[in-house]
Amino acid sequence: MKGLKAPYHLWKGLPHWKQTLFLICITQGITSTGWTFMSPLYPIFIQEELGIGDAKEAAFWAGLTSGVFAISMGLAGPFWGFLADRHGRKPLLIRAYAAGSLILLLSGLVTNVTQLMGVRVLHGAISGSVGPSMALAASAVPRNRMALAVGMLQFANFFAISIGPLIGGQLANAVGFRTTYFISSAVVAISTLTVTFFVHENFQRPQDARSGISGLFNETRDVLRTKGLLPVLMVLPIIQGAPVIMQPVVPGFIQSITQEGNVITGAGLAFALLGMTSGVSAIFIGRFSNRLDLRTVLIFCCFGASLAFLPQFFVHNYVIFLPLFALFGIFSGGMLTAINAMVGMLIPKRNLGAAFGVVNSANAMAWGLGPLAGGSLAWSIGHRRVFPVTSTMLAVTGAAVAVIFKGIRAPAIADRRAATTKTPSGTT
Numbered sequence: 001m002k003g004l005k006a007p008y009h010l011w012k013g014l015p016h017w018k019q020t021l022f023l024i025c026i027t028q029g030i031t032s033t034g035w036t037f038m039s040p041l042y043p044i045f046i047q048e049e050l051g052i053g054d055a056k057e058a059a060f061w062a063g064l065t066s067g068v069f070a071i072s073m074g075l076a077g078p079f080w081g082f083l084a085d086r087h088g089r090k091p092l093l094i095r096a097y098a099a100g101s102l103i104l105l106l107s108g109l110v111t112n113v114t115q116l117m118g119v120r121v122l123h124g125a126i127s128g129s130v131g132p133s134m135a136l137a138a139s140a141v142p143r144n145r146m147a148l149a150v151g152m153l154q155f156a157n158f159f160a161i162s163i164g165p166l167i168g169g170q171l172a173n174a175v176g177f178r179t180t181y182f183i184s185s186a187v188v189a190i191s192t193l194t195v196t197f198f199v200h201e202n203f204q205r206p207q208d209a210r211s212g213i214s215g216l217f218n219e220t221r222d223v224l225r226t227k228g229l230l231p232v233l234m235v236l237p238i239i240q241g242a243p244v245i246m247q248p249v250v251p252g253f254i255q256s257i258t259q260e261g262n263v264i265t266g267a268g269l270a271f272a273l274l275g276m277t278s279g280v281s282a283i284f285i286g287r288f289s290n291r292l293d294l295r296t297v298l299i300f301c302c303f304g305a306s307l308a309f310l311p312q313f314f315v316h317n318y319v320i321f322l323p324l325f326a327l328f329g330i331f332s333g334g335m336l337t338a339i340n341a342m343v344g345m346l347i348p349k350r351n352l353g354a355a356f357g358v359v360n361s362a363n364a365m366a367w368g369l370g371p372l373a374g375g376s377l378a379w380s381i382g383h384r385r386v387f388p389v390t391s392t393m394l395a396v397t398g399a400a401v402a403v404i405f406k407g408i409r410a411p412a413i414a415d416r417r418a419a420t421t422k423t424p425s426g427t428t
Helices: 002-012 016-035 039-049 055-087 089-107 113-126 130-140 143-175 177-198 212-224 229-245 250-257 263-287 294-314 318-346 349-381 383-404 411-420
Strands: none
Touching (some): 016 089, 016 130, 016 177, 039 055, 039 143, 039 177, 055 089, 055 130, 089 113, 089 130, 089 177, 130 349, 143 177, 143 263, 143 318, 212 229, 229 318, 229 383, 250 263, 250 318, 250 383, 263 318, 294 318, 294 383, 318 349
16 A cells, blocks of 8 residues: 555645646547557558448548548637637547547448548547647646647657557457447547546636637637747648658658568558657657757757758668658657747737647648648659658748747747846846
8 A cells, every 4th residue: 555655645746737737648648549540541441341442542532531631620720729718728628539539439330431521521620639738738837848748748649659550550450440440439538538537727717708709700810910920830731741741652662662562561660760759859859948949949950850851862772761761750859849839838828729729720731731742742753752842841941930930939048048137136
C-alpha cells in the first residue's frame, strides 16, 4: 500500500495545470493511436470490403472521401471553437472524442462507398480532437508554458502516428478490418471516459459573450483581426501540409530506388521515423521554449526542412533516403510546435476555442489537399521532382515568415528583455 501511496501523493502535489496537461496529452495520444490503426489500410479496406475491386478506383475513392472530410471539418471548425468559448473547452473535447468513437464504429459497419462517404462527411463535421485538446491545454497552462504544452501535445500525436499503423496492421491481419475498426472505437472511448471523469476545467463564461450567428461571426472576426494571426493562417497549411504531401509520394519513390519488393515495409519505416523525430523535436522545443524566440525557431526550421528535402532529388539508395527523411521530421516537429504555440500566445484566453477552431480549418485544408497535391505532382513531374518542389515551397515560407512575422516574439522572451531595461525604480 505504501508503494501505491507515493505516486498518488506525487500526483496530488502537482499544480492543477500540470495534471490537466498530462491527462490531455495521454488521452490525445491514445485517441490518435486509435485513429491511425486503419489509416494506411484505408484504400485496401475500400478495395476488399466495399466491393471496389480495382486498386486505382479504390485509391480514387480514398482520396475523395479524404477531401469531403477536410471540407466538412474546415466548415465546422469555427463553429465548435465558438461553442468552446461559450460553454467550456472540456465539453467540446468530450464531444470530439465521443464523436470519434462513434465514427470509427460506423466505419466498421459500412457496406459500400456511398455509406463511407456519408460517414466521412459526418466525421469532419462532428469530430476532430486536435483543436479542442490544444484549446483546453492552452487555457489551463501559464502563458509562458504555452510552447511546452503544444510541444507535449505534438509529441503525443507524432508518437501515435508512429505506432498506430503498426498496431493496426497487426490487428487487421489477426482479426480483420472491421474488427480493427471496432477495437479502435473502444480505444477512443477510453479517452472520452478519462476526460469526462478526471480532467477538471476552471471555466468561466465571459460576461459579454454573444450567442447565435452574430456571436459566431463577431468572435471569428475578432480572432482574425488579432495582430499576427493572419500570417500564421497563411503559412500554417504549408507547414502542416509538407509531411502530408509526401504520403502518396514516398512509396513510389522508394520503389524507384530499391530492388526489393516490400515497399510497404520501407514506407512504413520511413513514416514511423518521421513521427518519432518530429515528436522528439516538438518536446525539445516545448521544453526550452522560455529560452527561445519562436519566430527564429520557425524560420530556422523552415529552411532546415527545405535543406533536408533538397538532396533527395539526387538520392538513389534507401539507406541514404531514410536518415534524410528522419532529419526532415526534426524540422517538421519544430515548425508545427512553434507556429501552434504562437497561436496560443497571440490570442486572449477567452478566445482560444475560436482561435484553434480557425486553426483546425486551416489544418483541414492541409490534410485534405496535401495528399491530392502530392499525388498530382508525382503523376505530372515524377516522384523524385516532388522533393525539390516541396523544398522550394518551404524555403519561400521561411523567407515569408522572416518578413511578415517581424516583431512577433514569445512573451517570456519579451518580458525578460523588458525587465533588463528597467531601472531599480521600475521606470524604463
